[in-house]
Amino acid sequence: MATGDILEQVGQLIDRWQFSERAKSIQSSIIREILKDSSKSGVINLAGGLPAPELFPLDKIRQACDRVLQKYGPESLQYSLTTGVPLLKQFLANRISTIGFDFSPDAIQITNGSQQGLDIVGRVFIEPGSVVLTEEPTYLGAIQAFSFYSARFVSVRTDESGMLPDDLEMKIKEHRPVFIYLVPNFQNPSGITMSKSRREAVVALSKKHDIPIVDDNPYGELRYSGQPVPSLKVMGGQNVIQLGTFSKIISPGLRIGWIAADKEFIGMCEKMKQGLDLHTTTFSQYVVYEFAKDGALEEHIEVIKEAYGRRRDIMIDALRRYFTDGTTWTEPEGGLFLWVKLPEGISASDLLPLALKAGLAYVPGKYFFSQKPDDTTLRLNFCNATEENIVEGIKRLAAVVKAKV
């Protein structure tokens, strides 16, 4: 685990060279550290944000690679435009437009997954000390990305329907934030989906106070039950900067995400992206396009949804079976994660070494809090393990918790 290890090792270099303050203070991602530990054999990994590899459309990706090299030839291996390959941007624009918002390819910046979208948003908005309003808990990767720019986080009170509008308005007035960061659909880590009325209230406040909303939406298309809720982007129009990705619906290893926003805003993202890495992998962009068009993406999403929905049900069943009083959990309608709250007094981070010893990895919830951590919480991924391992994993978790109560 020891996230301080790397810093200790560089002690010698730090003494000799001059590093930026941020380089000296930045922490390694706890999830990445846990993933290193959980790769030991016998450990059931419910920790990471990994989608199920056995569902990757390997054969269709192979066919797409062939078609790309045949149809586009050298163009698919050459430098390309900073904002992205035009065919892919047009495909995305058409696809986003079907949800009810008229969208042009000029309003899209292709990124290396959502994580780079977060970094670019941080670059564009955050000065040291700028306030970012977040849900409570919120996504760890966003905390990491925005922390690099020395953001100050203020968390808004959140219930099972999302952010509380009264608390949001109070904090907007008090802090004049640079933006409101939300994961409105099947939130990472809590699994919560923001209700329609909350969305309306948050969008109204965003417009009233001229504060943009950053709508981080990696899981929006993965709904397994319940009724769809209208998109924040559709409701908020120009005021909403939406981050999307193919990581959870095709493959994370292709690293193709996007920012969908006003085209003037995309102009700023483009300049940032030039200095960052010129552009996202040309070849990956073509492969995603060739795979996705003509309906193959929609078919594939149906396959994933069926498998993930079943795994979610199995995890919830196992939680009901093996946990008795005092432990609670969310029952998400989609996404990859659910959120467990242990009985008061049990620390999920103290428990982790015992869980790892018992052959189970999870992420302690405290890392997902931008202000006051609740260490009785933890996050479980219900998509990446086999059905059998999900049940066994929950059994192991219940046993280590029981030993502590």
Added chain:
Amino acid sequence: MATGDILEQVGQLIDRWQFSERAKSIQSSIIREILKDSSKSGVINLAGGLPAPELFPLDKIRQACDRVLQKYGPESLQYSLTTGVPLLKQFLANRISTIGFDFSPDAIQITNGSQQGLDIVGRVFIEPGSVVLTEEPTYLGAIQAFSFYSARFVSVRTDESGMLPDDLEMKIKEHRPVFIYLVPNFQNPSGITMSKSRREAVVALSKKHDIPIVDDNPYGELRYSGQPVPSLKVMGGQNVIQLGTFSKIISPGLRIGWIAADKEFIGMCEKMKQGLDLHTTTFSQYVVYEFAKDGALEEHIEVIKEAYGRRRDIMIDALRRYFTDGTTWTEPEGGLFLWVKLPEGISASDLLPLALKAGLAYVPGKYFFSQKPDDTTLRLNFCNATEENIVEGIKRLAAVVKAKV
């Protein structure tokens, strides 16, 4: 051209939202703007840094894609380690070790091309106002990347053998720079290669004053004539952070580069990379590995060297034929670029609109100066155009220059 256009467009957003100072001030890359203009039909493009697309090993890349999906399956499409795919890192470590420096895979961070290497180096070292020492002229993409972190550039006097050690030491003492940035082999933009004795002197100063060297080396393997010079990395060991890339020797569109440095330093890069984009495209890394291993990369480099060497000769012949007194140019032993100095009083940037009208694109040299620009200079790429177009391009350049003299 008008790099101000984007900023003017966002006037409205800037009034309403709070952006970071850097977002408001950052300039679009002039090369990217020129490339947009030069994509018009009939324009011979000697401006960009593009390698020759007709030499891309399309068929072998297709075979590599097939093998990757067959041999590594879902792993090639899944999230992967932040520092890079172990097989590729091991391959690189072995390859770098053959040049005389014992290298471990832990001492490598895979990046999205060299540009992300520059950004990460900037992140790790630069505080607002930190001094970076550069050659004069220096690489535009580095100026752009380091400018984001508000570096202050101080250029060191440079002649046809590279940086002048006396001036370098004076500026080290005066400014206490965070690092010395060099493109020692077939420099972009000048085509100059740093001599062995200069390398020795610069490495000695780096060690004496504990100032790291950033050795940006995208072209090192593309030598067409003359004698090899020992690698800065071999000479400087731990004091040298080397940036490499497959962009010019396989394909830029796969976006695979690397940082080779001390493993403690790589630990810092890894933490930066987590927040930036988690990791570089897994699939591209496997494709590069499968293509490159077993000697195919070495064979391919020979093919490129033969073609590029011939194009260089043709461009130099054409310059000799069409230019008379007053214009000079470098005659590089490798790389992609040569550097032209027009007669005093002729501005390469004023000339550019006329050249574009006459059907030729180049990059005015002034953008490659971190301090005092010399506007009589310009950069030409001799690798990307056909042999016929190289001759025709130089003819067009000579005609617009002649009209001005």
